[in-house]
Amino acid sequence: MGKTKRDQKRRDKKGRILRNGESQRKDGRYAFVYTDCYGKQKFLYSWKLEPTDSLPTGCRPCLALREKEKNIQRDLHDGIVPYGGNLTVLDLVQKYIGQKKGVRHNTQANYDFVINIIKKEEFGTRRIDKIKLSDAKAWFIKLQADGRGYSSIHSVRGIVRPAFQMAVEDDLLRKNPFEFQLCTVVVNDSVTRQAITKEQEELFLEFIRNDDHYSKYYNGMFILFKTGLRISEFCGLTVKDIDLQERKINVNHQLQRTRGMQYVIEDTKTSSGTRMLPMTDEVYECFEQIVKNRKKVRVEPIIDGYSRFLFLDKKDMPEVALHWEKHFQWALGKYNRTHEEQMPKITPHVCRHTYCSNMAKAGMNPKALQYLMGHSDIGVTLNVYTHLGLIDAKEEMNRIAKLA
Numbered sequence: 001m002g003k004t005k006r007d008q009k010r011r012d013k014k015g016r017i018l019r020n021g022e023s024q025r026k027d028g029r030y031a032f033v034y035t036d037c038y039g040k041q042k043f044l045y046s047w048k049l050e051p052t053d054s055l056p057t058g059c060r061p062c063l064a065l066r067e068k069e070k071n072i073q074r075d076l077h078d079g080i081v082p083y084g085g086n087l088t089v090l091d092l093v094q095k096y097i098g099q100k101k102g103v104r105h106n107t108q109a110n111y112d113f114v115i116n117i118i119k120k121e122e123f124g125t126r127r128i129d130k131i132k133l134s135d136a137k138a139w140f141i142k143l144q145a146d147g148r149g150y151s152s153i154h155s156v157r158g159i160v161r162p163a164f165q166m167a168v169e170d171d172l173l174r175k176n177p178f179e180f181q182l183c184t185v186v187v188n189d190s191v192t193r194q195a196i197t198k199e200q201e202e203l204f205l206e207f208i209r210n211d212d213h214y215s216k217y218y219n220g221m222f223i224l225f226k227t228g229l230r231i232s233e234f235c236g237l238t239v240k241d242i243d244l245q246e247r248k249i250n251v252n253h254q255l256q257r258t259r260g261m262q263y264v265i266e267d268t269k270t271s272s273g274t275r276m277l278p279m280t281d282e283v284y285e286c287f288e289q290i291v292k293n294r295k296k297v298r299v300e301p302i303i304d305g306y307s308r309f310l311f312l313d314k315k316d317m318p319e320v321a322l323h324w325e326k327h328f329q330w331a332l333g334k335y336n337r338t339h340e341e342q343m344p345k346i347t348p349h350v351c352r353h354t355y356c357s358n359m360a361k362a363g364m365n366p367k368a369l370q371y372l373m374g375h376s377d378i379g380v381t382l383n384v385y386t387h388l389g390l391i392d393a394k395e396e397m398n399r400i401a402k403l404a
Helices: 065-078 082-086 089-098 105-119 133-145 150-169 198-210 214-227 231-235 281-292 321-338 348-361 366-373 378-386 390-403
Strands: 022-024 030-035 041-046 248-251 254-257 263-266 275-278
Touching: 030 065, 041 065, 065 082, 089 105, 089 150, 105 150, 133 150, 198 214, 198 321, 198 348, 214 231, 214 281, 214 321, 214 348, 231 254, 231 321, 231 348, 254 321, 275 366, 321 348, 348 366, 348 378, 366 378
Parallel strands: none
Antiparallel strands: 022 030, 030 041, 248 275, 254 263
8 A cells, every 4th residue: 555645754855854843945945843932833944954964055154954953942941941032132131120129329320321332232232142152252352442441341241241140040041151250351441549648648638728719628628538438428418417526427328419410318338338437636626617617508408308418519509429529620630730749639539548548557457447438348448458568568567576
């Protein structure tokens, strides 16, 4: 008896038996039909059935159909969603950020910054399952070649890497292509904010105190140099936070201003940032002058329930970080125009770093300094000690020798 059509094996044009789901179209291209993890029918195509097949003239190089079948079947068996769920890099990052609720406005601004970078990049349109380790590295190299600084690339990686890790945990990918050290790929060209020397601090403060215009900022600048306050904590201080009787500063919030010019009160940067700081006699005198000479306004600005801020601008609104950065910038500019020996860059953060460095050099207990700085991690505080130089080490050895 002859074989029925049902019993006959399906073959391609070369006479090779085709497996279930495989077929060959009239134009010679092979196809494979399967059902994905969502129960939907999907198709794979290739000009080659086996890897050893030659590619038809004029066709782009591609995986053989059975290689694609093997990859799909492995993903289906392991519960991996095929094609990364058809998400692009931009889709994935937006999905990741969309799950972050109640973030600080600075964090949200950073998210927006990274999203805007990815939107401008062809890399952002690529499907996530197509991104390999070498692709991720090449993208960061391109960003730096395009003029992006190390800190900007670091911010991008800080969001893209956990976004891809989320994709791994969601079974969209097998591996995270961003699991590598950034410093092994791009050059760290960021400028480290250095503390200034004690002599430089004294010279600058002396200049500020005696200058006809900038002397009005002396008390505030002195406090920043002598307390190590974060600038957002400093700007958030109200009259109520300054206990002149007990000579202490209550630090339990910070003041920020968004890009949309909205003022917001937030908790301190970390839980360790909430602290009571003691005042030295000099710091006490500065705060006493600030409270006594505080600008009188008809209507006190109220930000999230806080009022009577120590420093107000021309519009009778609280001064923020940008105000003080400009105060330092302009004052430093005048100093360097009128002095032969130039002063390095000074910002509110340089004041904080200088205070920390001075306390470390003076031999303060690291745990005490950690408390004063509001560092949640002692490692951040100890890092200041590791940056002390040869002169500091020599002075410390001489001090110990005298005690022996």
